[in-house]
Amino acid sequence: MRINLSFAAVSLGILLAATASVQAHHSFSATYDGNKPITLRGTVTKIGWQNPHAHIYVDVKNADGKAVTWEVESAGPTALLKAGLRKEDFVGAEIIIKGFLAKDGTPTVNASSLTLVEAKKEFLTDEKTP
């Protein structure tokens, strides 16, 4: 299905569970809190495109309007490319992150899904996903 870029949020659910189990080199439980699921919406400012995990930096506005830069640990470039996402698709894009909060209280999450809103290119997507 082709997407109308003006209105559709191009959504790409990245099922990280499988890739994470293959690529993870550290314990999820040591760094992230599985009891604290969180959804973030913001603008990508920078991306670290390296294995085993890409790191996406996202400015998210708080309720008071102040932007906080979050570090988002994602699947690695290989998995992202397989899902149709390139490095250049990220910076400047509005993104919705669903994942789990870091235990240490820093603005860090482990992403379970990424949604690029108003993507700069067309993707195959499922309208049922946000």
Next chain:
Amino acid sequence: MKRLMIVLTVALALGGQTVALAQARPDFSGTWRLNVGKSGPNVAGNTPNIPFPSQIAVKQTPTDISVESTSVRQQPVSAVYKLDGSKVTVQTPEGISETGEAKLDGGNLLINSRRSFSSPAGDIVVEFKEVWSLTGNVLTIQKTRTQSGESTTEKSQAVYDKL
């Protein structure tokens, strides 16, 4: 005499319905282990869309249901819900507060809960809605999570086998 017969007939019919309803009341008691193979995608592992516990211990009485959830990647969460749907406090790890309520709806158990914690993005409130159903020794839980202020909702389904 005819009136007496009618009254007796109605009384017997109502009594029979009561017995039938009591018999139809599901009992979720037991220890349940997540069956990843039969569950929906992405319910387990490092980064599930919705965190499902690996194991659930349930004790049910006519008025209450006790639910203790444990998981490899989550700290234990437990609650004793009143089946009249009244709000109770859920026992959660430090830094998290949660309330919820449960009630039976036909053959299903409905559990709604709201989890709150602080984050660098401010206070986060996540609402979970669960629908439990039994088929023999298989427990199916449909679960949604919605974060306050967000329009998107995650949905997943997990299947548990009775130990």
